[in-house]
Amino acid sequence: MTDQALLQVKQISKLYQPNKGCQNISFDLYPGEVLGIVGESGSGKSTLLRVISGREQPDVGEVLYRDRNQQVHSLFQVSESKRRHLLRSELGVVHQHPLDGLRPRVSAGGNIGERLMAVGSRHYGDIRARASQWLADVEIDIDRIDDTPLTYSGGMQQRLQIARNLVTEPSLIFMDEPTGGLDVSVQAKLLDLMRRLVQELNLAVIIVTHDLGVARLLADRLVVMKNSEIVETGLTDQVLDDPQHAYTQLLVSSVLQQ
Amino acid sequence: MTDQAYNYAYLDEQTKRMLRRSILKAVAIPGFQIPFASREMPMPYGWGTGGMQVTCAVIGKQDTLKVIDQGADDTTNAVSIRKFFQTLAQAKTTEVTSEASIIQTRHRIPESPLQAGQILVYQVPIPEPLRFIEPRETETRLMHALQEYGVMHVKLYEDIARYGHIATAYAYPVKVNAHYIMDPSPIPKFDNPKMHQSPALQLFGAGREKRIYAIPPYTQVSSLDFEDHPFEVQSWDEPCAICGAQDSFLDEVVLDDRGTRQFICSDTDYCRQQQEANRD
Numbered sequence A: 001m002t003d004q005a006l007l008q009v010k011q012i013s014k015l016y017q018p019n020k021g022c023q024n025i026s027f028d029l030y031p032g033e034v035l036g037i038v039g040e041s042g043s044g045k046s047t048l049l050r051v052i053s054g055r056e057q058p059d060v061g062e063v064l065y066r067d068r069n070q071q072v073h074s075l076f077q078v079s080e081s082k083r084r085h086l087l088r089s090e091l092g093v094v095h096q097h098p099l100d101g102l103r104p105r106v107s108a109g110g111n112i113g114e115r116l117m118a119v120g121s122r123h124y125g126d127i128r129a130r131a132s133q134w135l136a137d138v139e140i141d142i143d144r145i146d147d148t149p150l151t152y153s154g155g156m157q158q159r160l161q162i163a164r165n166l167v168t169e170p171s172l173i174f175m176d177e178p179t180g181g182l183d184v185s186v187q188a189k190l191l192d193l194m195r196r197l198v199q200e201l202n203l204a205v206i207i208v209t210h211d212l213g214v215a216r217l218l219a220d221r222l223v224v225m226k227n228s229e230i231v232e233t234g235l236t237d238q239v240l241d242d243p244q245h246a247y248t249q250l251l252v253s254s255v256l257q258q
Numbered sequence B: 001m002t003d004q005a006y007n008y009a010y011l012d013e014q015t016k017r018m019l020r021r022s023i024l025k026a027v028a029i030p031g032f033q034i035p036f037a038s039r040e041m042p043m044p045y046g047w048g049t050g051g052m053q054v055t056c057a058v059i060g061k062q063d064t065l066k067v068i069d070q071g072a073d074d075t076t077n078a079v080s081i082r083k084f085f086q087t088l089a090q091a092k093t094t095e096v097t098s099e100a101s102i103i104q105t106r107h108r109i110p111e112s113p114l115q116a117g118q119i120l121v122y123q124v125p126i127p128e129p130l131r132f133i134e135p136r137e138t139e140t141r142l143m144h145a146l147q148e149y150g151v152m153h154v155k156l157y158e159d160i161a162r163y164g165h166i167a168t169a170y171a172y173p174v175k176v177n178a179h180y181i182m183d184p185s186p187i188p189k190f191d192n193p194k195m196h197q198s199p200a201l202q203l204f205g206a207g208r209e210k211r212i213y214a215i216p217p218y219t220q221v222s223s224l225d226f227e228d229h230p231f232e233v234q235s236w237d238e239p240c241a242i243c244g245a246q247d248s249f250l251d252e253v254v255l256d257d258r259g260t261r262q263f264i265c266s267d268t269d270y271c272r273q274q275q276e277a278n279r280d
């Protein structure tokens, strides 16, 4: 970790109705750090993630991203062209439903290669080699490189979506319930993979989940949301083992009872 | 039908002015699709109503028109469009490429090199090259504006992954003037190099989709490809069975009910010229 924040979220609000959405959100994220956003359904986790990943304009507030050249960009003040370029190169988004983040009728190789081509790669052999490498990295059989995601299982689709995002070696990826739709055993495998990739790549991740087990396994730090606001934040173990806010205590105990 | 029943070149003058304004904008921004208020033409969409409206807007009494369909001057569609302009624009017509001042075409660029002063009018079914991947018009516009063209190469990547080479043979996408990616209409990729630095003005009209776009004379037009899979045109192992040409686009024709086949020039005017040259 350096002392320079990778992402600074400053007083963000995006409300659809009073207390529906997210409001008064501020936090910093450092390179290589994994931040979990937890909270009950409807508390505003996905809204917050859309805003801080530059995909939805906030009502107020600012999101600052420090790029590879140490230049700081305000995601909603830079040109649309710049914002979309950052989203395709240095940032990534992993959707809960893998097909939302994949091209269903394009082969796995093409899905992974797209981001490379979008940032200017024009050598088929190189693109294919890197797609193959990434398939191997996410533990998908190379033989499946020319098959479309529609022929993949849910777990494979999710790993493919991750590979598609990581191929441009982003500094930060945003994930919304990436293990949500998967069987428990498939989830476990995906979590292992994500943990390994985060460590190997020094990748920063902001992950939305309402599974505290997932949060415990992956996140260095947690943000707990309720009714569109952050009610508690801290190191994951602290928050989960010694919750301060009544709502967090309820959240943790309700999981223990399950 | 009396000539007085219709305005010169069928469309009223206001409409032609509107079309010319769109054409001028299209010429000013090479490869960019300009929306226009497409009119009903006395034929169904898909029969070249976009190309016809463009021709209506640019034709004058001094013009000589050639109309081709798949390279041939004598198909039903080409004949009726030619008759239309003979009747309603008192246009002189020709089948000889070099004699035409306006050539309206579907699916081919003539083999004889075009000259300065000529206008080539293309009939276009689907003008948006990004449509296959993105159905939303708002999004494709943004993609063009920001030159977000990665997906066009994904299409070529898929070809190579599946067939070992770029299998796209028609409507092969091009980049115009180093900015906009453009669908050249369903011409064979064999014709793509002819668009590059052509001395002629190239106008594209899509009637159903209400778009006009253009390549001004002497504009850079490059076909998309990969460094290790460069763009290539079709080639044939044999010459044209009629005229012996080895440099023209050949159609395969079935001669009888026993499956006998021949390859002959798709450009009927070019084939005739070659035959005449052979006789001399």
Ligand SMILES: Nc1ncnc2c1ncn2[C@@H]1O[C@H](COP(=O)(O)OP(=O)(O)OP(=O)(O)O)[C@@H](O)[C@H]1O
Binding pocket: A016, A020, A021, A039, A040, A041, A042, A043, A044, A045, A046, A047, A048, A210
């Ligand atoms: N586009 C929208 N238009 C109107 N209201 C919205 C919109 N998106 C979200 N909301 C509302 O904002 C609130 C927060 O929604 P959000 O999807 O951010 O919650 P969440 O914490 O991600 O929930 P879940 O765990 O169920 O995914 C909800 O009340 C939701 O109905």
Ligand SMILES: [Mg+2]
Binding pocket: A045, A046, A047, A176
């Ligand atoms: Mg959500």
